[in-house]
Amino acid sequence: MTTTTFEDTVNQFVLSKEQVQKIIDGLTEELVEGLSTTDPKNITQQPSFITRLPTGKETGLYLAIDMGGTNLRTAAVHLLGDGQVGVTMEKHEITEKLKTGTGEAMFDWIADCTATLLKSVALDMGNSELQMGVTFSFAIQQTAINRGRVLAMGKGFGLSDVIGRDLKDLLEDGFVRKNLNVKVSAIINDTVGTLVSHAYVSPSTKIGVILATGTNAAYIENTSEVTKYNGPSCDKMILNTEWDAMGKSSYLPQTKYDKEIDAKSHVPKFQEFEKMVSGLYMGELVRLALVDLIEQKAILEFLNGKVPESLQPRLSFKTMFMSTIESDHTPEHTGVDKVFKTTFGVEGLTPEDRSRIFRLIHTIGLRAASMTAAACVALLLKANGATVQLDNPNEITTIGIDGSVFEKYPHFSHNMLEALTEILGQERGSRIRLELARDGGCIGAALVAMVAHSGGAV
Template sequence: MTATFFQDIVQQFVLSKEQVQNIINGLTEELVEGLSTNDPKNITQQPSFITRLPTGKETGLYLAIDMGGTNLRTAAVHLLGDGQVGVTMEKHEITQELKTGTGEAMFDWIADCTAALLKTVALDMGNAELQMGVTFSFAIQQTAINRGKVLAMGKGFNLSDVMGKDLKDLLEDGFTRKGLNVKVSAIINDTVGTLVSHAYVSPSTKIGVILATGTNAAYIERASEVSKYNGPPCDQMILNTEWDAMGKASYLPQTKYDKQIDAVSLVPGFQEFEKMISGLYLGELVRLALVDLIEQNAIFEFLGGKVPESLSHRLAFKTLFMSTIESDHTPDHTSVDKVFKTSFGIEGLTSQDRTRVYELVHAVGKRSALMTAAACVALLYKANGASVQLDDPNEITTIGIDGSVFEKYPHFSHSMMESMTEILGQERASRIRLELARDGGCIGAALVAMVAHNGGAV
């Protein structure tokens, strides 16, 4: 009985070929719809106003900030040409108090962090105006290369007096209040930054993906396809898909645990795809399944069906614990014992307990890799014939991927590539490269800021 219950739980995270194809088809439909609509609750396909990729020859010194779901990074970026950069970067944790406070407090804090960076690099501003590129890892409705209205943020953020306001004004008002002569010359999304910065060093890059606390993707589209674009004429445009919000057509294979996570989130019904694959939620999926398993005596039978207080709290089981468990290749999975003893005070696990925890963790992690691969395939299909040439035997297409899940979760890149091979076939998949793209936010923002400041779109 308990074995059957356990297998039923794990099986919910195993996707069929039909489910994978439904993800590809559904996302493709939403990508097309997003080219003409601006509903912030769906894939918005935001034009970045960036019309070409860098050459690798760009040079200059620019400030950059990268605001993500967990940290703010400030950087002085020296573009050296030949695909080379010099970067001085500082990282600051964004506290929960800041995330749920006022917009003014947030942007004053960003200005303080920028001032600290200038002190670190001993950059004497004098009366000079410093140019900054900004990577903003949240939805904005871009209206120019350096302007965009803030849309729904997600990722635990609930700032007052920010929605609908222009990010350039919010930032520069903060700089002015702190006495900094810094001007925002470019605003990009983190995924656009990943695409631009990785193309600086790897020219075959056509897609950028973020897979960390949250997830998103950017790709290059024919400008003629983007009916809602009202800017200067161009042949192509980098689009910020906001694919985290995919799923409105109910084609996502949600388990009861996915639905539980969505129900208690700040914005239920928003970013369902992100809640199934990204770092903020993977550990919570495991925790919710463990709670069910414990209550049904399908695991940790010595607890008598009672869930310990330490496992009862939302987000108590970190995605980091999953990485630790998946990194252990020993037959008896001793790392499971260490995780539960150290972090939850639970001892006395049997060999079967350890194996079942490992199998559950592996299933949740593998589903994330498969769903991410399916979404990447949808982008490849959408861009095929334009920026991507899937059937050209001489054409390599690189997908630059930034984020802790792709970089640090064991076997994730391998699982993604295996999945893409199953979907695309060996011949097509052999011409796809998945490459780690580090620090894309700051370097990408600096690249776009440099070109924008000098009078042209990238």
Template sequence: MTETSDILFRKLEKEFLLSRDQLALIVDGFLDEFKLGLKTPSKGLATMIPSFVTQLPTGNETGTFLSLDLGGTNLRISAVQLLGDGHVKVLEVKHAPSKELKTGPGDVFFDWIADAVEELITVKARHLFSPEQVAGDATLALGVCWSFPVDQTGVNRGTILRMGKGFTLQDTEGQDLAHMFHEAFERKGLNVKLSAILNDTVGTLVAHAYSNPRSRIGLIFATGVNAAYPEKVENIIKLDKETRDKYPAGTEMLLNTEIDIFGTEAYLPLTDIDLAMDKSHNQPKFQLYEKMMSGAYLGELTRLVAMDFIKNDALFNGQVPEGFDEEWSFPTMYMSALERDMTANRQVSLEKILGKYHFEQTPSLQDIAILTRICRIVSTRSAQLCSCAIAALIQQQGLVQKSNADIIVGMNGSTYEFYPFMEERVHRALREWFGVEISDRIRLEIAHEGGSVGGALIAMLAS
């Protein structure tokens, strides 16, 4: 390690590794944004969005329910058999809509969905249903995870807004989502009722609550980041008084925080690297928090830091590898691979990881060590920022003071689950914030199948 690289690492660690005071600014900033979101109507770009789901499962529920998960790429329809004692059995059909379907008439698209539902009920998962359900003599409840903007007005009502992600369906914008589904089911002779519309983060919390009923937070930490938690209805001021008064005192409703759009320059410790990346993004000044820590951005942050080291002759002999100067050319999976490979002979992994770049001189083991250390610093900050969301959600609910029981967080997502040492780093950051005694009560548990199991459970709870 040269004197120059030592100086650069000291500067990088000072800027990227957050002090407790910096963490406090973020946690307090999030708590303020919770309060603001609870009273700001959920129109357009909104946070703290009510799900109208007012209970969590006990883990003892049984029966077979349907869920539908539509994202930008795939349609996934699942038959979820709740077996009790927190156990489930899932069978699914998966289809990718063609460009013609995504841009054609809305009723044709919903008919295509109805055909897939019929395939699941009558062929793929027939044995999970009763003869009455297969024949259409008994109604099947469906939970829909609709990964597009919806102005939701009830657990099973919502107006379709402009979709995005390549979808420009004709004659759907402004229509009620449940109505579009029910018309298609009627045309196909299916006795299926849309019982719930949900967000995938709310689904994650509900799905994990089936396996651990004490779950109080659902957090997705993947390409993007988001979180859900239960909030007292009386605190959700954005719901009009007449709606709030319908619920018994003390009722809690699950909220989709949309924490990905939290964060302002007033309290986020943005570095020159963050600002440079944000400037190159097609949506500058948007999702600043997510850009500092989610899987979509970590690789580019690392590349920009590495470019700074190269320009200061502290990496790759000051030579920019061909292709490395291209924006977004260093994905987060390269960071993950570098941090995972702790073997003595790292030249092999170098060829696998950096093989797409052309080097004038083969990088040394020292170069690989420097690049890996950069990855570690960038990903450690990511873990610290993730811990801020968890800490704020714990404090918003007063979970530390309420009891001495464990605090259960359902965690889902590739960055948390598959990035090496991420789980340990998030735990370490929570320990720094709460201290050993309280942090030992915080249990981060892997939550699976928010869209499928969560959707079916919410359909069950709603029906």
């Protein structure tokens, strides 16, 4: 067997300018293809049926839920106008048992969580209906502002009897079973929610991005270009790109570790882009590389090529461990020792071990930031001249970004912005803003529910 050196391994994750350009070109091609394709296997570029952004003056009280890859958030959202909101929110972890169980069990649980929220805020409206906006972080084919067929569920979900069914019916059936008078008046994707909610407080927002357990993006497109759309006539519409499902292996710079992650995932050859940049998979990339390096005696030589049992389980090296290690700025990289001792029971790392592990983790994190920046550039270029004005010196374009990777991973936002500027050039890049958009799912869902329920233009 050829010995894999440390430099060989790390360099697999270093992107050249040519590789970055291939990502931009490839994603752009898929963005264009998604505007017209009616192939049910192509879940990209889903019309949201939302045709305008909020003004910032909206008011009212609405329920919202945000179902992501890790947690369910339930919220009572009070829109106060002037871009201000009051939110009472509760977070519930989605267990592995729920993720892989029946659809009925999942939606009964969601109804129970909603009931808990209503008790917490002492919200009793008698027999009147409570209006709810729903953010659903999985692929749906929207058929109306409050209806959508579930197309696919990644992120470790394997629910039975859900794919192909209408999400409004699934949710409201659960509410009926739990005696809750709640009606779903709007369904949006989490990235659409991020875009809508951040536009409520920052009108220059043109793109919404999620960088968390998974990743996705939404942007504003001229409806005339969305040839597969057959709804009411409108000028512009927010599209849920589902860029997580983009990324054909022909243009993605996949390493052997990326390919292994894909092959062992629930759905191989699906969400290949997401598997290279998101919070669920970055730590696993590190683990696979570490296992390889240990076996080749390129690090932790005192283990004599034997991988510790604690490092052998799939997904055992969490992305949050990468954050812990990159948060340590000391030359000794003591964060590496902390993670390996407390989590994996491994002691005795040499200064060279710590330095190499830090460099591996930094390089994988930097690749994720650069690839996400490249995807944002593809969206900016696709919308340029329509809803984005890249060459207008007086135009600022804001990208609202929600998610733990963007918020908590050290230097991720800085690395993204540096990559954006390098790709677009200093002049264009200086007019792009990356802003944290917290809790976009719930607030965005409430905003769209308000507009839909009040009969506004959506």
